[in-house]
Amino acid sequence: MSPLVSVLTSGRQIAADVGELLSDLLVREDIPLNLYCGRRGVCGKCFVEVLSGDVPPTDERERTLAKARNLDAGRFRLACRISIRGDLTIRVPDAALIPKTRILAQGTGKEVLLDPTVKKISVRPRRPDLHSPHALLEGLKAGLGLPGLRLSPEALYSAAAALSGSPDEEPTVTAVLGSGDELRGVERGDTSSRLFGLALDLGTTTLAADLVDLGTGAVIETAVGLNGQASFGADVVSRISSAFKDPVQAAALRNAVLESINALLSELQTAAGIRPDEIYETVVAGNTAMSHFFLGLPVDGLAVAPFAGVFCIAPPLPADRSGLRVNPLGRVYLAPNLQSFVGGDITAGVTATDLPSRPGTVLFLDLGTNGELVLKTNRGMTSTSTAAGPAFEGMSISCGLPAQTGAIDKAVLEKNGEIVVRTIGGGPARGVCGTGLVDLIAAFLRRGDLSPDGRVLRPDKRLPVAPGVVLTPQDVREIQLAAAAVKTGMRMLLAAARLEVGDLDEILVAGAFGASLNVENAEAIGLLPRLPGRIEFVGNSSLEGARALLLSGRERLRAEGLARIILHLPLARDAAFERIFVDSLSFREWPEDPALTETPKEDQ
Amino acid sequence: MNADLFAAMAQAVVDGDATAAADLARSALDSRIPPAEALDKGFVPGIRTVGELWESGDYFLPELIASAEAMKAAATVLRPALEADGASSSSAGTVVIGTVDGDIHDIGKNLVSAMLTANGFKVIDLGADVKLPAFLEAAERAGADLICLSALLTTTMLGQKRLIELLVERGLRGRFKVLVGGAPTSRRWAEEIGADGYGESAPAAVRAALGLMGKVTS
Numbered sequence: 001m002s003p004l005v006s007v008l009t010s011g012r013q014i015a016a017d018v019g020e021l022l023s024d025l026l027v028r029e030d031i032p033l034n035l036y037c038g039r040r041g042v043c044g045k046c047f048v049e050v051l052s053g054d055v056p057p058t059d060e061r062e063r064t065l066a067k068a069r070n071l072d073a074g075r076f077r078l079a080c081r082i083s084i085r086g087d088l089t090i091r092v093p094d095a096a097l098i099p100k101t102r103i104l105a106q107g108t109g110k111e112v113l114l115d116p117t118v119k120k121i122s123v124r125p126r127r128p129d130l131h132s133p134h135a136l137l138e139g140l141k142a143g144l145g146l147p148g149l150r151l152s153p154e155a156l157y158s159a160a161a162a163l164s165g166s167p168d169e170e171p172t173v174t175a176v177l178g179s180g181d182e183l184r185g186v187e188r189g190d191t192s193s194r195l196f197g198l199a200l201d202l203g204t205t206t207l208a209a210d211l212v213d214l215g216t217g218a219v220i221e222t223a224v225g226l227n228g229q230a231s232f233g234a235d236v237v238s239r240i241s242s243a244f245k246d247p248v249q250a251a252a253l254r255n256a257v258l259e260s261i262n263a264l265l266s267e268l269q270t271a272a273g274i275r276p277d278e279i280y281e282t283v284v285a286g287n288t289a290m291s292h293f294f295l296g297l298p299v300d301g302l303a304v305a306p307f308a309g310v311f312c313i314a315p316p317l318p319a320d321r322s323g324l325r326v327n328p329l330g331r332v333y334l335a336p337n338l339q340s341f342v343g344g345d346i347t348a349g350v351t352a353t354d355l356p357s358r359p360g361t362v363l364f365l366d367l368g369t370n371g372e373l374v375l376k377t378n379r380g381m382t383s384t385s386t387a388a389g390p391a392f393e394g395m396s397i398s399c400g401l402p403a404q405t406g407a408i409d410k411a412v413l414e415k416n417g418e419i420v421v422r423t424i425g426g427g428p429a430r431g432v433c434g435t436g437l438v439d440l441i442a443a444f445l446r447r448g449d450l451s452p453d454g455r456v457l458r459p460d461k462r463l464p465v466a467p468g469v470v471l472t473p474q475d476v477r478e479i480q481l482a483a484a485a486v487k488t489g490m491r492m493l494l495a496a497a498r499l500e501v502g503d504l505d506e507i508l509v510a511g512a513f514g515a516s517l518n519v520e521n522a523e524a525i526g527l528l529p530r531l532p533g534r535i536e537f538v539g540n541s542s543l544e545g546a547r548a549l550l551l552s553g554r555e556r557l558r559a560e561g562l563a564r565i566i567l568h569l570p571l572a573r574d575a576a577f578e579r580i581f582v583d584s585l586s587f588r589e590w591p592e593d594p595a596l597t598e599t600p601k602e603d604q
Numbered sequence: 605m606n607a608d609l610f611a612a613m614a615q616a617v618v619d620g621d622a623t624a625a626a627d628l629a630r631s632a633l634d635s636r637i638p639p640a641e642a643l644d645k646g647f648v649p650g651i652r653t654v655g656e657l658w659e660s661g662d663y664f665l666p667e668l669i670a671s672a673e674a675m676k677a678a679a680t681v682l683r684p685a686l687e688a689d690g691a692s693s694s695s696a697g698t699v700v701i702g703t704v705d706g707d708i709h710d711i712g713k714n715l716v717s718a719m720l721t722a723n724g725f726k727v728i729d730l731g732a733d734v735k736l737p738a739f740l741e742a743a744e745r746a747g748a749d750l751i752c753l754s755a756l757l758t759t760t761m762l763g764q765k766r767l768i769e770l771l772v773e774r775g776l777r778g779r780f781k782v783l784v785g786g787a788p789t790s791r792r793w794a795e796e797i798g799a800d801g802y803g804e805s806a807p808a809a810v811r812a813a814l815g816l817m818g819k820v821t822s
Binding site: 456461476583 | 706
């Protein structure tokens with residue numbers, strides 16, 4: 001008769017095989033036991049409480065690990081050290097489970113199990129003596145239970161420094177392990193609670209970064225900043241042009257973005273009280289051009305049709321070659337690009353929103369400088385990118401500003417016909433940012449100052465907003481072009497999938513606008529289709545996705561698979577593009593037939 | 605009498621009403637108005653107004669396209685009569701047009717192409733992403749007067765410069781006039797690379813093309 005393992009709290013009784021590891025049994029039963037060190041009995045994370053049953057005796061190492069955690073070594077045992085002999089009753093404390101992190105502050109994202117590609121394990125290396133005069137590294141391998149440990153050349157020097165110290169002063173060292181049992185470095189003492197990672201959204205205009213505790217998955221600090229490449233041009237194309245066939249200028253662009261990121265890193269490190277060498281892993285999610293600039297790769301291929309980048313999936317870069325102020329023995333991972341104009345930021349967004357697993361027909365829309373879209377149906381996923389231009393980021397608009405102090409981010413048409421504006425920071429208006437532009441166009445349309453085809457109807461051809469802030473007919477045209485580009489992308493993706501806009505169960509909106517976009521107004525000017533209750537803002541999904549890729553090696557594998565399964569629809573080559581684009585230029589609500597959207601799937 | 609008809613023709617183009625434009629062209633022929641006069645005094649002033657409306661910001665791409673369509677509809681009706689009147693007046697000139705190598709944008713180019721056709725040019729549209737030698741081959745084959753080059757990227761506008769260099773290399777610079785346009789280009793750029801003309805917008809490009817052909821345009 002097979003032994004029975006009773007798991008308290010869950011009340012489950014599981015039949016086991018004699019000789020089976022308790023850890024394997026629990027994992028087989030879908031209990032997310034934290035096997036951080038890969039069942040080698042050295043990390044001390046899978047301690048379970050044994051309430052009754054016959055178990056093998058403990059060893060010295062297990063007792064030390066229990067003591068370090070203030071656990072009773074008699075009752076608490078490492079699940080990966082227990083070979084099952086007979087019936088057992090155990091309790092699995094929460095501390096023995098893999099921590100989970102919810103990705104996506106806004107909207108419904110996914111839960112990621114903590115499974116980082118870098119780990120820290122503190123051990124006491126076996127000390128050489130006259131009877132066993134083994135090399136220091138062999139002692140470390142024995143201590144880790146990893147005879148197959150691989151070393152990078154840099155790790156050799158790091159290990160030498162840490163292992164050569166006097167073991168009487170400090171008998172413990174901490175091994176930093178990468179995936180595939182690769183030793184990245186060795187630190188003196190027990191530093192296993194100090195392992196951090198950086199998730200970075202590398203935007204054309206702005207940067208956003210999370211400093212993450214890789215032991216718990218928690219975000220410790222978040223910071224935002226501007227991309228210093230702005231002085232080379234506001235949009236991606238002008239920066240690519242500036243670096244085109246000019247290695248000196250290309251290097252200057254790389255330095256500019258590295259300086260911006262390093263400034264952000266200093267800010268995060270100071271705020272969190274963390275040293276640069278405690279950051280061993282970095283994930284960067286950016287569009288294809290930004291990731292090429294960051295890696296110092298030529299962007300010449302991105303400058304002209306057919307717009308071919310150097311890579312979709314890049315190998316993790318040794319941190320000392322990245323130019324980032326982090327531990328030089330760490331790694332820098334780039335969120336994979338899907339296509340030349342659908343970059344790692346979109347892959348990260350698809351990851352964060354768990355798009356492949358969402359039920360029904362879902363459109364993911366990132367409203368940045370390029371409007372990128374991914375349509376998920378029951379038959380698969382298709383992406384496209386539209387040249388929306390930087391209008392919604394406030395560029396190319398005479399009074400445009402990024403979303404910063406002094407920018408009008410909201411405007412309301414009062415009953416008396418007056419337009420009341422709100423500025424970021426509350427001070428006097430200096431200009432208008434993207435969300436403000438959407439509100440203002442909607443207000444001018446309602447007030448009759450603007451015709452739906454975009455003509456300014458006021459005799460002086462000016463649309464005054466606030467003292468010193470005026471929209472010109474040219475500004476209106478720029479907004480029309482940007483909105484039409486996005487709308488064309490949506491319409492053509494849907495048409496290619498033989499779907500109507502009303503078939504969409506959800507539209508997930510990521511990017512520049514954030515939750516401050518007024519959906520009613522975005523619908524009124526035709527930027528978004530009128531689908532009440534089906535439009536959801538997901539915030540900076542690029543940053544959130546970068547964090548998922550930082551926390552979980554499994555998510556990286558899935559993200560790398562996306563490049564193979566997401567089809568790409570090139571818009572400009574389609575014969576219908578021009579007709580649909582021109583038709584999309586007007587500020588009209590769509591779909592025109594409201595019957596298409598009358599049945600929202602949930603009451604909201 | 606004719607003045608009213610000419611005004612209606614101009615209005616049909618301004619309104620982008622292709623049906624009205626074709627009808628008016630037919631009634632002009634029925635009333636034995638010389639087709640060249642119908643074009644010059646009726647439809648062309650309309651397209652000129654459209655250009656002004658574009659420049660003042662009142663007209664945008666959809667209106668411009670509709671007007672070009674109306675102009676084209678009128679020209680289609682008038683063409684047989686124009687040709688019967690003699691080849692010299694039948695065509696304003698022959699144009700080879702395209703977006704340069706490495707650039708797939710073609711809305712603006714299509715608009716210029718349509719408006720040149722509407723204004724009586726024989727247009728050979730090579731499409732987008734056109735290799736530079738293809739422009740020369742097409743121009744030589746068609747005995748073109750003009751080569752029109754569109755570029756929408758700062759990286760591809762260099763193709764306009766290279767085409768002119770290629771013309772010089774092959775000793776063909778004197779044979780064809782070159783007109784350039786596209787968002788990143790400017791009059792200064794056109795002068796710098798030695799182009800013969802620059803079109804800031806589709807109506808401006810048509811004016812420039814007519815000017816290069818020695819037609820009065822103001």
